[in-house]
Amino acid sequence: MAIDVLLIGSGGREHALAWKIAQSPELGTLYAAPGNPGIATVATLVELDPADHAGVVDFAKAKGIGLVVVGPEGPLVAGLADPLRAAGIPVFGPSAGASRLEGSKGFTKDLCTLKDIPTAAYGRFGEAEAAKDYLRQRGAPIVVKADGLAAGKGVTVAMTLDEALGAVEACFAGETALGSEVVIEDYLEGPEASLFCLCDGQEALVFGTAEDHKRAHDGDEGPNTGGMGAYSPAVALTPELVETAMARIVRPTLEGMREAGTPFAGILYAGLMITREGPKLIEYNVRFGDPECQTLMLRLKSDLLPILLAVAKGDLSGLAPEWRDEAAVCVVVAAEGYPGAYRRGTEIRHLPADEAGAVVFHAGTRREGERLLADGGRVLGVTALGADVAAAVASAYRLVGAVDWPESFFRSDIGHRAIGAAAS
Incomplete structure (x- = not known):
């Protein structure tokens, strides 16, 4: 039926x-x-x-x-x-209770402490002065996060104390206040990677890996964004590291959520830092990443609908998703000025047609008659498969070059770490 x-x-x-x-x-x-x-x-x-x-x-x-x-x-x-x-x-x-894993960074950090999940040392603060005192004690570099949802923009990786103090003020002050609480974390070093797991409240099943590019500009410069591009699979996550992350991070999290009376069922997206001591949790998201999802969907060979239904019905038994051997790359084409102020309503004059193994996904567009207009910060996700990351990058950027939208920008180095690793 x-x-x-x-x-x-x-x-x-x-x-x-x-x-x-x-x-x-x-x-x-x-x-x-x-x-x-x-x-x-x-x-x-x-x-x-x-x-x-x-x-x-x-x-x-x-x-x-x-x-x-x-x-x-x-x-x-x-x-x-x-x-x-x-x-x-x-x-x-997931339920509202289980979605606290993303909705409150403080909740997640406290769960990490309770279940001995490896993560950065942290403090939680409900007012600015106490947070600033903590910053002065810890020094920089350090990470300041608004506690609630902030569309990828509530995180400041501060390389100086002044930058960190300014981030705290921005979280609490004025019309742009991002929340009533901040979480301040020690700075972790290492490559970042994303691990996706299907969860049915009891068990977890690995559902792909990816690496996102958060900074707005080439060379990982500029402000944090919701993501300027991604590739899958993540070279930083070997099968051994994936199993370590499952054993030390994901499974204890599911156990903790069951014990809290809010079992987690859905897709659990663990943002990880691969440190010298092994994987550490940066944060959780309770939905597919964007633009990581675009790369995962191109690589998934299996029918997605029965997989989603199995999760919804709380039974992952028998699921064995199949993946293509190819790599996938997504390049985000954004409105000039993003993640700061940008214009809406500029015309996208031409988009290349989708091809076998290459799709232009719409992220922030709207129609006005026959005209296609930009209607957001991140507007297009040009996504392509390739035999390896370098081949996928070449295919994706060929399509990006065919986009006719003068008021746009994009990073030209998506996948650079994977390509560099393959060359070394």
């Missing part, structure tokens, strides 16, 4: 999920709310506000939806999955 699916979200991650779900022979109708012009090529867009939980539940009931896939972190932290589950509707995405 065909399964009707409702996908929540409108970004590049959701376009990648929609693109992959749409290939399933088990799919009936794919709906997306609110979606974007790219998602509209493979799904029926519906006018639903994800913040209107009752409206989402009513729609799912009326349409006989067999699975709701919640893409972004905002609706998950706000608890959208809870009323859906209460109504008996299978949902891919």
Whole structure:
């Protein structure tokens, strides 16, 4: 029997999920709310506000939806999955209680302490002066994080004490305040990598690795962003390191969440630093990464829909996802000025057509008649497969070069660490 699916979200991650779900022979109708012009090529867009939980539940009931896939972190932290589950509707995405792993960095750090999970030493502060005193004691480099969701922009890796003090002030002061609490962490050194795990509340199954590029500009310079590109698999995560991370980080986390009465079911995304002492947890996300998801979806050989359903129904037994041998690379094309002030509504005059093993995912676009307009900071995710990272990079940048959008910018060095490692 065909399964009707409702996908929540409108970004590049959701376009990648929609693109992959749409290939399933088990799919009936794919709906997306609110979606974007790219998602509209493979799904029926519906006018639903994800913040209107009752409206989402009513729609799912009326349409006989067999699975709701919640893409972004905002609706998950706000608890959208809870009323859906209460109504008996299978949902891919954790409960509000389990989503605290992303919604509160302080909660996650305290869980790490409780379960002896390797992570950076830290302090939690509810007011600026105490945080500044701690900074003066610890010195720099040091990391300052707003406790709540900040769309990838609430983290400052401060190389000087003055920069760290300024980051604390920005978290607490003025209209741009990012929250009522900050977490201050010791600076960790080593390559970063992302580990993705499917979780059913009890067990975890590795579901790919990737490396994101957070800084806005080439050479890992400039401010942190939501991600300017990614490649998969991550060269820094060997099979041995993956198993170490599962044993010391992921499985103790699932145990701790069960003990807290909020078992985690969904995709758990562990941001890791590979230090001399082994993998350490930087942070958790409770959804697919963006742009990491784009690379994972191109590399996944298996049908995604039964995998999402198995997680939603709380039973991973028998799942064995198959992956392509190729590497995948995603290059984000962003609006000039991002992650600071940028213009909306500039015209994207031309996009290259998708090819076998190469897709232009929409992340922040909208239609105005026949015109395609930029409607966000990160606007496109140009993603390609290749025999190795260097080949995937070449394919992705060839397509980037065919994008006609003068008011854009992108990094020209996505995948540089993997290419450098392969050459050494």
